[in-house]
Amino acid sequence: MNKPARPGLLGAALLNDPARNRDTAFTEAERRAWGLEGLLPTQVETLERQVERVGRHLDAKPDDLERYIYLAALGDRNETLFYKVLMSDPARYVPIVYAPTLGEACKSFSHIYRRPRGMYVSLEMRGRIARVLRNWPVADVRVICVTTGGRILGLGDIGVNGMGIPIGKLQLYTACAAVPPQATLPVQLDIGTTNAALRADPLYLGLRREPPPQADLDDFVEEFVAAVQAVFPACCIHFEDWKGTDAIRYLARYRDRVLCYNDDIQGTAAVTLAGLITALRIREAPLSEQRVLFLGAGSSALGTSDLLVRAMQAEGLSEAEARGRITMMDADGLVEPTRADLSAEQRVYAHPAAPTRDLAATIRRVRPSILIGVSTAGGAFTREIVALMAEINERPVIFPLSIPHAECTAEQAYAWSDGRALYAAGVQFPEVARGGAVFRPGQANNFYIFPGLGLAVYAARPRLITDALIIEAAHALADQVDAAAQARGMLYPPQSQILAVQITSACRLAEYMFDHGMATVPRPENIRAWIEGMTYEPAYDEDAPPEP
Ligand SMILES: O=C([O-])CC(=O)C(=O)O
Numbered sequence: 001m002n003k004p005a006r007p008g009l010l011g012a013a014l015l016n017d018p019a020r021n022r023d024t025a026f027t028e029a030e031r032r033a034w035g036l037e038g039l040l041p042t043q044v045e046t047l048e049r050q051v052e053r054v055g056r057h058l059d060a061k062p063d064d065l066e067r068y069i070y071l072a073a074l075g076d077r078n079e080t081l082f083y084k085v086l087m088s089d090p091a092r093y094v095p096i097v098y099a100p101t102l103g104e105a106c107k108s109f110s111h112i113y114r115r116p117r118g119m120y121v122s123l124e125m126r127g128r129i130a131r132v133l134r135n136w137p138v139a140d141v142r143v144i145c146v147t148t149g150g151r152i153l154g155l156g157d158i159g160v161n162g163m164g165i166p167i168g169k170l171q172l173y174t175a176c177a178a179v180p181p182q183a184t185l186p187v188q189l190d191i192g193t194t195n196a197a198l199r200a201d202p203l204y205l206g207l208r209r210e211p212p213p214q215a216d217l218d219d220f221v222e223e224f225v226a227a228v229q230a231v232f233p234a235c236c237i238h239f240e241d242w243k244g245t246d247a248i249r250y251l252a253r254y255r256d257r258v259l260c261y262n263d264d265i266q267g268t269a270a271v272t273l274a275g276l277i278t279a280l281r282i283r284e285a286p287l288s289e290q291r292v293l294f295l296g297a298g299s300s301a302l303g304t305s306d307l308l309v310r311a312m313q314a315e316g317l318s319e320a321e322a323r324g325r326i327t328m329m330d331a332d333g334l335v336e337p338t339r340a341d342l343s344a345e346q347r348v349y350a351h352p353a354a355p356t357r358d359l360a361a362t363i364r365r366v367r368p369s370i371l372i373g374v375s376t377a378g379g380a381f382t383r384e385i386v387a388l389m390a391e392i393n394e395r396p397v398i399f400p401l402s403i404p405h406a407e408c409t410a411e412q413a414y415a416w417s418d419g420r421a422l423y424a425a426g427v428q429f430p431e432v433a434r435g436g437a438v439f440r441p442g443q444a445n446n447f448y449i450f451p452g453l454g455l456a457v458y459a460a461r462p463r464l465i466t467d468a469l470i471i472e473a474a475h476a477l478a479d480q481v482d483a484a485a486q487a488r489g490m491l492y493p494p495q496s497q498i499l500a501v502q503i504t505s506a507c508r509l510a511e512y513m514f515d516h517g518m519a520t521v522p523r524p525e526n527i528r529a530w531i532e533g534m535t536y537e538p539a540y541d542e543d544a545p546p547e548p
């Protein structure tokens with residue numbers, strides 16, 4: 001699937017095209033044919049030798065932010081080499097181009113900026129967004145990841161500095177699921193920012209204004225979505241890191257008429273459900289018998305709850321019974337009916353109980369078997385909280401999912417539960433050795449879902465992404481944690497196998513789409529071979545491209 005050097009793209013222009021540049025790997029024949037003689041050092045190198053040099057450069061960098069900057073620049077110089085490096089050791093490189101280092105990179109995005117990538121569509125382009133999108137040099141864009149920067153990771157509103165997120169998420173589509181990179185387009189909708197410190201920063205790269213009123217934002221987003229459909233008709237829109245209320249509103253508005261999904265709501269929900277499926281396999285207990293307590297009641301808590309309700313309904317509960325098994329608390333206390341500040345989405349989880357801000361008291365009253373943190377309050381699961389969960393449950397399920405500051409670390413969860421916790425966090429914690437046993441804490445991050453989902457959508461081209469498909473994605477992931485891994489408390493497959501895992505998930509999702517009449521392309525005889533035939537491989541084409 002790699003593009004050969006284009007006829008007409010010669011000499012220095014070829015070296016400056018990251019999708020076609022091979023740098024020192026251009027052979028002598030290629031150098032002669034394409035006007036590259038004299039423009040490169042004498043040695044002709046293999047891709048593997050180039051990877052070795054990159055590894056040494058990265059080793060010499062003082063910290064991961066510097067490694068991020070280096071890798072971003074590498075992607076701008078030589079895309080093949082960039083992906084070869086990432087895919088050669090995902091457990092090492094994913095944490096740099098993605099969370100947690102990506103969070104640091106976003107905070108200083110305007111300061112570490114080197115050159116543009118993706119598209120910036122600002123409020124000032126209203127009325128001509130379709131024309132603007134046509135400035136993108138690739139016609140067949142198949143997935144756009146779009147943010148307003150309104151809620152980036154746990155960093156709040158950081159405006160256009162959030163652009164690091166669509167860039168990083170889409171790089172994982174390729175690095176973790178081999179989606180061809182030319183089919184992806186990161187987009188920042190620049191709507192201004194509520195972040196006054198950023199607006200006052202002379203190096204800030206976005207509009208220096210407050211976001212518009214909701215009605216104006218709705219019009220702008222509507223024009224953007226329509227423009228994407230007009231300019232890139234086969235494109236899936238992946239919403240990422242919008243302000244929570246915007247995330248919920250636009251997903252509700254578009255999910256039934258546009259090929260789209262919200263990763264923070266649906267991707268996070270699916271990866272959480274997958275971890276719960278594995279944890280409950282270890283406990284040999286059905287989901288429909290669990291009681292779930294969320295700390296945090298924002299878009300990811302709601303997205304996860306709604307998906308858990310669907311999954312419990314599939315086990316035979318009514319919607320009301322399933323909702324009754326879920327309790328939420330946030331910074332303003334227990335979600336209960338007397339609270340005046342609740343949204344309609346939160347209100348369905350507001351069960352009658354006395355108002356309280358006391359998490360421990362709520363655990364004593366509700367007696368949850370599953371505790372999920374999506375609060376952004378690092379450290380909120382104290383020793384008392386974890387010990388209480390371990391007192392109530394033989395194997396308490398504890399998922400502190402906040403990024404970058406988890407509600408408790410893996411070490412704390414195992415220590416405070418006598419090693420009985422079934423644990424996963426949003427960030428990757430190192431292994432924990434305890435009493436002769438080694439625990440492998442899982443990372444409940446949506447990167448176990450969106451790349452494979454993206455590849456399946458790229459291949460099967462559904463018209464919509466349904467909740468049933470998202471639940472299938474959770475099962476596809478959970479089914480790849482084998483019994484030996486489960487015995488070590490692993491709730492997710494290892495990161496080192498992410499590519500194989502995501503391709504297997506994509507095959508299963510594509511099959512699901514064919515089985516349920518969702519795919520819009522003819523069903524192939526062998527789904528795996530068909531999908532593997534369209535995946536990206538970071539390699540320089542062997543066959544000589546045509547003479548210019
Ligand atoms: O990006 C991540 O690592 C997970 C995520 O979607 C978020 O925290 O918004």
Ligand SMILES: [Mg+2]
Pocket residue numbers: 153240241263264
């Ligand atoms: Mg996100």
